[in-house]
Amino acid sequence: MKKRILLISLLALLSQGICLAQPNQTKAVEDFKPSSVNQQGKQFPQVNSERRVRVSISAPEALKVQLDIGGVKYDMVKDDKGVWTGESAPQDEGFHYYQLNVDGASVPDQGTKYFYGAGRWGSGIEIPATDQEFYALKDVPHGLVSENTYFSKITNSFRRCFVYTPAGYEKDAKTRYPVLYLQHGSFEDETGWASQGKANLILDNLIAAGKAVQMIIVMDNGYAYKPQSGETNGRLASAFEEVMIQEIIPMIDAKFRTIADREHRAIAGLSMGANQTMRIIMNNLGKFASYGGFSGTSNYPSSDEIDPATFLDGKFKDGAALNKQLKIFWLGLGTKEPKPFPGSVGAFRKMLEKQGIKYVYYESPETAHEWLTWRRDLNEFAQRLFK
Amino acid sequence: MKKRILLISLLALLSQGICLAQPNQTKAVEDFKPSSVNQQGKQFPQVNSERRVRVSISAPEALKVQLDIGGVKYDMVKDDKGVWTGESAPQDEGFHYYQLNVDGASVPDQGTKYFYGAGRWGSGIEIPATDQEFYALKDVPHGLVSENTYFSKITNSFRRCFVYTPAGYEKDAKTRYPVLYLQHGSFEDETGWASQGKANLILDNLIAAGKAVQMIIVMDNGYAYKPQSGETNGRLASAFEEVMIQEIIPMIDAKFRTIADREHRAIAGLSMGANQTMRIIMNNLGKFASYGGFSGTSNYPSSDEIDPATFLDGKFKDGAALNKQLKIFWLGLGTKEPKPFPGSVGAFRKMLEKQGIKYVYYESPETAHEWLTWRRDLNEFAQRLFK
Numbered sequence: 226m227k228k229r230i231l232l233i234s235l236l237a238l239l240s241q242g243i244c245l246a247q248p249n250q251t252k253a254v255e256d257f258k259p260s261s262v263n264q265q266g267k268q269f270p271q272v273n274s275e276r277r278v279r280v281s282i283s284a285p286e287a288l289k290v291q292l293d294i295g296g297v298k299y300d301m302v303k304d305d306k307g308v309w310t311g312e313s314a315p316q317d318e319g320f321h322y323y324q325l326n327v328d329g330a331s332v333p334d335q336g337t338k339y340f341y342g343a344g345r346w347g348s349g350i351e352i353p354a355t356d357q358e359f360y361a362l363k364d365v366p367h368g369l370v371s372e373n374t375y376f377s378k379i380t381n382s383f384r385r386c387f388v389y390t391p392a393g394y395e396k397d398a399k400t401r402y403p404v405l406y407l408q409h410g411s412f413e414d415e416t417g418w419a420s421q422g423k424a425n426l427i428l429d430n431l432i433a434a435g436k437a438v439q440m441i442i443v444m445d446n447g448y449a450y451k452p453q454s455g456e457t458n459g460r461l462a463s464a465f466e467e468v469m470i471q472e473i474i475p476m477i478d479a480k481f482r483t484i485a486d487r488e489h490r491a492i493a494g495l496s497m498g499a500n501q502t503m504r505i506i507m508n509n510l511g512k513f514a515s516y517g518g519f520s521g522t523s524n525y526p527s528s529d530e531i532d533p534a535t536f537l538d539g540k541f542k543d544g545a546a547l548n549k550q551l552k553i554f555w556l557g558l559g560t561k562e563p564k565p566f567p568g569s570v571g572a573f574r575k576m577l578e579k580q581g582i583k584y585v586y587y588e589s590p591e592t593a594h595e596w597l598t599w600r601r602d603l604n605e606f607a608q609r610l611f612k
Numbered sequence: 613m614k615k616r617i618l619l620i621s622l623l624a625l626l627s628q629g630i631c632l633a634q635p636n637q638t639k640a641v642e643d644f645k646p647s648s649v650n651q652q653g654k655q656f657p658q659v660n661s662e663r664r665v666r667v668s669i670s671a672p673e674a675l676k677v678q679l680d681i682g683g684v685k686y687d688m689v690k691d692d693k694g695v696w697t698g699e700s701a702p703q704d705e706g707f708h709y710y711q712l713n714v715d716g717a718s719v720p721d722q723g724t725k726y727f728y729g730a731g732r733w734g735s736g737i738e739i740p741a742t743d744q745e746f747y748a749l750k751d752v753p754h755g756l757v758s759e760n761t762y763f764s765k766i767t768n769s770f771r772r773c774f775v776y777t778p779a780g781y782e783k784d785a786k787t788r789y790p791v792l793y794l795q796h797g798s799f800e801d802e803t804g805w806a807s808q809g810k811a812n813l814i815l816d817n818l819i820a821a822g823k824a825v826q827m828i829i830v831m832d833n834g835y836a837y838k839p840q841s842g843e844t845n846g847r848l849a850s851a852f853e854e855v856m857i858q859e860i861i862p863m864i865d866a867k868f869r870t871i872a873d874r875e876h877r878a879i880a881g882l883s884m885g886a887n888q889t890m891r892i893i894m895n896n897l898g899k900f901a902s903y904g905g906f907s908g909t910s911n912y913p914s915s916d917e918i919d920p921a922t923f924l925d926g927k928f929k930d931g932a933a934l935n936k937q938l939k940i941f942w943l944g945l946g947t948k949e950p951k952p953f954p955g956s957v958g959a960f961r962k963m964l965e966k967q968g969i970k971y972v973y974y975e976s977p978e979t980a981h982e983w984l985t986w987r988r989d990l991n992e993f994a995q996r997l998f999k
Binding site: 266285287288289290307325327328329330332333338339344345346347362367369370371372373374376383395396398399414479481 | 673676712720725732734754761770785786801806
């Protein structure tokens, strides 16, 4: 009992220390629990009921240690054993990338599993969401996520995709399945959707509940460039569309038991991936019948009115024809997304409406340009596919 | 040209600086190249032809930064931009875990991909090996590595295994395959063999060259404990054998197209995994016919003479009977392994010889208790399996 009182006093002092360093913070509620994406056995980082993040790192000789999350750096406080502890202001629900700063060095927190985002493998934290059941790991039949390495002639390099096959795929050797091609955002990679995106768990849960049909999901890397001969000036042109159409789809159709027609093939992506996949479907309506754009459109970053005669080479000119060809045209956005996303998605929607093109629009409540928005998007979008 | 001279002078100065900090080091040969397991686009860490490791990190306000590799800490030197650089003495060929130390904080190097070892996700470096072709990523047919999540009733928890299925498994829906159960070492997990172990690439290459038969490889987590009721005293008893026999094998045989008999089932492991899997096969000779022990035996850590009447409940008492039951009994060890491994493996071999038990013994040249030893072990062992 004495120990507990001592601990509470210590934590109270610690909170005061942090308050001094961050005068705008009020005292944190002391119900912190380890984050669900911590490395096994690690007690920190932690999250409390206010959705604050508390981190801890041993750095006895450091002069200054900070928690860097959501674009804000929070000073941490050292105890007499050289352990620094600190916490953030309340965060949005869902998954966030973050890092620590030790005397000017930006480093991952050794407490968490690592995720690829912001162009590097780094720490992540999970703030429990009110609707987290839809992506929770449950005792339902689980599909497999396979790592599939292949050589691309177009890029002259080895590439990799992850392929989700639904539970039962391995047992029943005859059934063929529709396929969703699902892309990550900028500075992310092919690992994102089945890791921080929880695409496999979302589909496992939807399929177990009878809310989505069994489908294969292919998650590849949206960065693809041809080998360069001689000097290059500026940015390389993306070869991703060529790789998708000429290499990935034929490989998936050969290797997996797919239904290889446009009605049973969908393509979706988030942010940069939404932009890329919109171009891909509009250039290849013979290959895909359904599209999902999560927090992104091909007019990004512009909020200007779109002229359908010229936008994407006039691909949205004939609304009536598109309504016949497109089974699902789906757009999603978080209510807290920053500029320029609300403006560019808004301008795109106005163009669709002007053209009389049918589409579904979903808003993720209280989330920004982050993974809980995209998990919810996939959860909503997947329920409509291939029906 | 001037730039190059400046660069060389700068690097020469830098090397001298490092020499001062580490007086026993001679000047490094300046042919450093980025490590093959770096994150995409990252120039550091690097390795030179002497097998030295050079690391670099920006930490402008730090007082002391060190490279911690192979049990030795090397001081790094700060330039006028706050970037610290330093290098190690020559390392053994193969894969090594390492970390950086910034003012007392042990942190991963942001330049590398991360690997689970030493009980945490951390940095790794690949020192090119003279025989690296056997585990190189080549343009041969590649199998899939699937992440397979399941609920274990014995441990009352979700567990995970990675399953390698050879190239062609997806296409040919009728062929059934033998299975190798392959285990990691202590403070490692189910990700080790298909990541730093390169088990999938080793098998892809062996199968493509016609040196190994097509097989499934199952890589699970060797840590398994039953839920505890009430107070526990000391270490928990492992439930891994129960999980393997009662849950993992039936699940794999149900989910994948296996040949589900002892002749087509092998089990192997490294270090702790060698110890565990030896116990499992000896307790379950009706389930497995072949065994591989990489850098470990069940008499670990003792080098004392083994009494077959009592060792593992007398399981090695009847050598003649074992020779009829065991198709392959295989042991491997690196020539540079530290105590107690040479002693305990040596004592075990003496016991086998005394009992007249046939076995294969392989020594990996110039490697210690590390992953190049185990890659070579798998490469040698897999060629003998299921033939």
